[in-house]
Amino acid sequence: MTGNAEVKVxxxxxxxxxxxxxHEIRVLEHIDLxxxxxxxxxxxxxxxCGKSTLLNIVGGFLPASSGDVAIDGxxxxxxxxxxxxxxxxxxxxxxxxxxxxxxxxISGLPATxxxxxxxxYVRLVGLEGFExxxxxxxxxxxxxxVEVARALAVNPDVLYLDEPFGALDSITRLVMRSELLRxxxxxxxxxxFVTHDIEESCQLADRxxxxxxxxxxxxxxxxxxxxxxxxxxxxxxxALRDSILEEIGLAHRI
Amino acid sequence: MTDGNRKSEIGxxxxxxxxxxxxxxxxxxxxxxxxxxxxxxxxxxxxxxxxHTDVFPSPLSVLRGVGELARKGVLxxxxxxxxxxVGAGYSLALVLGIPLGIALGWYSTAARAVNPVIQLLRPxxxxxxxxVAIVLFGVTNVAxxxxxxxxxxxxIVVAAMNGVRNVPGMYLAAGRNFGLSVPALFSRVIxxxxxxxxxxxxxxxxxxxxLVVVAAxxxxxxxxxxxxxxxxxxxxxxxxxxxxxxxxxxxxxxxxNTLVRQVERLRAVRWGFNAP
Numbered sequence: 001m002t003g004n005a006e007v008k009v010x011x012x013x014x015x016x017x018x019x020x021x022x023h024e025i026r027v028l029e030h031i032d033l034x035x036x037x038x039x040x041x042x043x044x045x046x047x048x049c050g051k052s053t054l055l056n057i058v059g060g061f062l063p064a065s066s067g068d069v070a071i072d073g074x075x076x077x078x079x080x081x082x083x084x085x086x087x088x089x090x091x092x093x094x095x096x097x098x099x100x101x102x103x104x105x106i107s108g109l110p111a112t113x114x115x116x117x118x119x120x121y122v123r124l125v126g127l128e129g130f131e132x133x134x135x136x137x138x139x140x141x142x143x144x145x146v147e148v149a150r151a152l153a154v155n156p157d158v159l160y161l162d163e164p165f166g167a168l169d170s171i172t173r174l175v176m177r178s179e180l181l182r183x184x185x186x187x188x189x190x191x192x193f194v195t196h197d198i199e200e201s202c203q204l205a206d207r208x209x210x211x212x213x214x215x216x217x218x219x220x221x222x223x224x225x226x227x228x229x230x231x232x233x234x235x236x237x238x239a240l241r242d243s244i245l246e247e248i249g250l251a252h253r254i
Numbered sequence: 255m256t257d258g259n260r261k262s263e264i265g266x267x268x269x270x271x272x273x274x275x276x277x278x279x280x281x282x283x284x285x286x287x288x289x290x291x292x293x294x295x296x297x298x299x300x301x302x303x304x305x306h307t308d309v310f311p312s313p314l315s316v317l318r319g320v321g322e323l324a325r326k327g328v329l330x331x332x333x334x335x336x337x338x339x340v341g342a343g344y345s346l347a348l349v350l351g352i353p354l355g356i357a358l359g360w361y362s363t364a365a366r367a368v369n370p371v372i373q374l375l376r377p378x379x380x381x382x383x384x385x386v387a388i389v390l391f392g393v394t395n396v397a398x399x400x401x402x403x404x405x406x407x408x409x410i411v412v413a414a415m416n417g418v419r420n421v422p423g424m425y426l427a428a429g430r431n432f433g434l435s436v437p438a439l440f441s442r443v444i445x446x447x448x449x450x451x452x453x454x455x456x457x458x459x460x461x462x463x464x465l466v467v468v469a470a471x472x473x474x475x476x477x478x479x480x481x482x483x484x485x486x487x488x489x490x491x492x493x494x495x496x497x498x499x500x501x502x503x504x505x506x507x508x509x510x511n512t513l514v515r516q517v518e519r520l521r522a523v524r525w526g527f528n529a530p
Contacts, residue, residue, distance in 0.1 A: 061427055081433040091424045094525035095446040104442075105432040136525045154432065 008158065008190045009035040009058060014067030016053055026215035027053050031067070033209060033218065037157075040184055040191045042201035045211030046248065051194045052162055054216065058192065059085045059160050071158065081105060083158040084151035088167045092135045092143045092150070098122065099131045101146050105154035121149040124183060141172040148183070158190045165200070177203055181228055198248060202241045203230055210247050220247055311494035316501065319494035328477075333502065336467050336478040339395070343402025343470075344463045351407050351459075352452065355414020356440075359448070365415060376408040380466045384473060393474035401470040406459035413455020417448030450518070450526020457514040464507045479503050 016028040027050040035041050045051045056062040058069050060079045069076045071083065079085070084105075093101055103118045122131055125145035135143050144164060151159055161180075165173040177200065184191060195201055201208045208222040222244060230237055295313050302312040311319070323329040358365040380401050391397035421444055429443035471480030479499045486495035518527050 059431070061430075079427070079431040079433075081431065083431075085427065085431050087424050087428070090422070091428050093425065093428075093443070093446070095449070095522045134521055134525065 005036040005038055007034045008037040008039070008071060009033075009192070010068075010070045010073075011035075011054075011058065012068045012070075014054070014057065014064050014069060016050065016057060016062070016065045028057075029215045029217045031216070031218060033221075035190060035192060037190055038188050039206050040193065040204055041207050041209060042193045042195055042205035043209045043211060044195055044198065044201045044244070044248070045216060046213050047196055049211045049213050050216035051196075051211055054211075055085070055160050055162050055192060055194050059083065061085070081154050082156050083160065084154060084156045085160040085162065086147050086151050086164050087162060088144070088164060090167075092147050094135045097132050097134055098127055098138070098146055101135070102149045102153050104150055117153055121153045124152070124186070125149040125179070139172075140168050141176060144168065144176060145179070148180070152183070152187060152189075156189065158192070161191065161193045163195055164193075166195075166197075173200075178229075180204065185228070198241060198244050202237065202244065203232065208244060210244060309491070309493060311497055315494045316497045319492070319498040320502070323482075323495065323498065328482075332478050332482055332499075333506065335475075336471065336480060336503075337506070339398055339470065339475075339478060340402050340463050340467055343399040344406050344460060346399070346403045347407040347410050347459065347463070348456065351410030352414050355411040355452075355455075356418050356445070356448070358411070359415040359418025360444070365419075369415070372408055372411060376412070380405040381469050384469065388473060395475055397473045398470040398475050401466060401473070402463045405466040406463040409459040409462060410452075410455050413458070414448065414452050417451035417455070418444055420451065421447040446522070450523050453514075453518055453523060453526075457511065457518070460510055460514060461507065464503070464510060467503065479506075 011031050011033040014028060014031040015026070018025045018027060031054060033041075043051045043054060053062065057064050058076065060076045060083075093104065096104065099118050099122070102121050103114055106114050106117055109117065118131075122128060125148060127142065127145055127149070130138065130142065135146065138146070148164075165176050168176060181204065193201075193204060202224065205224050208224060209218055210220045210222065211217065212219045222240070224240060226234075226236060226240070299313050302310055320329065323332070358368055383401055383404055387397040387400050391400055425443050425447050426439070429439045434442060467478065468480035468483055471478040472484055475481055476485075479502055482499040483496050483503075486492040486499065518524065
């Protein structure tokens with residue numbers, strides 16, 4: 001996955017501080033990161049390390065205090081339909097059916113094309129038969145599929161996933177990870193995936209960016225040269241997991 | 255509704271059809287209240303008989319009173335007139351209140367300026383407005399409609415305002431992410447997200463509007479159920495007709511509430527209500 005692919009997302013010397021009650025809280029410090037086109041990068045860190053804030057800045061939802069984010073060489077100033085942010089499944093619109101949600105971002109398309117696109121992504125995420133169901137009638141994993149399909153339907157270049165499987169039970173989470181890998185291999189999107197789950201990052205990522213505790217800065221970037229599908233009991237996988245565990249453990253001790 | 259019930263509705267493709275209560279639930283929701291009413295009517299009948307009162311009517315004479323109104327041809331007309339007045343005042347409150355509430359929910363500075371005034375006016379009973387209504391509109395039908403408008407307006411404004419304020423930021427972020435313009439954000443995200451709260455406000459406001467029909471029709475209108483209460487008392491102390499009008503008002507209020515509750519069962523808004 002690495003090779004000579006173009007740089008898609010370039011984060012340069014990015015810092016973020018919040019001001020509350022006259023106190024300055026430094027959340028992120030001097031983040032430098034290049035994400036290549038088609039790469040799946042996990043941003044891993046302890047809770048409160050600012051990894052979600054980083055994703056929100058890259059997504060254009062929050063301004064940086066200093067530094068730059070550029071995508072395809074152009075600075076990011078606001079959210080853009082070419083880059084879709086996937087929340088935990090709570091971002092699904094409860095007043096729309098599965099079809100209505102998946103078609104939300106493509107209302108400008110001609111009706112037949114829109115219907116075909118919706119049908120395609122319903123199939124891709126395995127929700128056939130639930131097209132007219134409302135989110136409240138679905139399980140958490142199914143809602144998460146709806147949200148991923150809604151994001152993919154607008155054919156974005158980049159997906160931002162903010163602990164997308166954090167609210168799911170552990171079995172559903174495993175299924176959703178392999179589903180995400182399958183979809184990523186079909187659709188070839190650039191993916192930035194925020195998680196605090198070491199196993200999750202080792203199973204998914206091309207590269208793992210390990211952040212320190214607040215103020216978050218990059219401790220280490222780990223290239224994962226394990227091919228998919230990954231054997232979760234192989235010595236190489238376990239060695240990788242243990243090295244990151246140690247890294248995070250050190251982060252906790254500081 | 256339990257999670258299990260929700261799952262069982264997945265196969266139900268019938269748009270807008272709520273799962274109807276069946277079997278024991280139907281018996282409970284119809285027969286139990288009817289039974290309670292029967293016991294109360296029996297108690298009422300016995301109390302009138304045993305006390306030998308000449309003034310307070312028995313259930314039977316109230317029923318005969320309703321029959322008398324129907325024969326004279328005023329029953330349907332009074333009901334229609336009351337519904338029209340409430341309909342006019344309530345519709346006006348709805349048409350003005352929802353846009354105002356939505357605007358106040360969105361522009362927090364405007365809300366800070368206007369909300370205290372609303373909260374000041376809201377607790378004032380519509381009864382207290384009667385003299386003001388008469389000064390403004392004279393002893394006319396318009397004054398009655400104005401009172402009903404006032405009774406429902408503030409409830410609707412506050413419901414719409416809170417509905418918009420409480421739209422989860424995640425929905426707004428998602429809407430912006432998909433490139434929606436501000437008008438599209440309103441029509442496709444903010445309004446549907448706020449709708450359950452707005453509907454609750456509309457239901458409560460309709461109840462209050464109907465509640466003040468008696469007070470509103472005290473203002474020299476000469477038809478309607480509220481007028482019937484006042485007129486029957488003044489013209490010959492016809493307490494059978496007073497009670498008949500009261501019970502009709504209660505019955506119609508119940509019907510209105512039940513109708514509005516049906517709207518809350520539509521699938522596009524049902525997510526916002528806890529009740530099944």
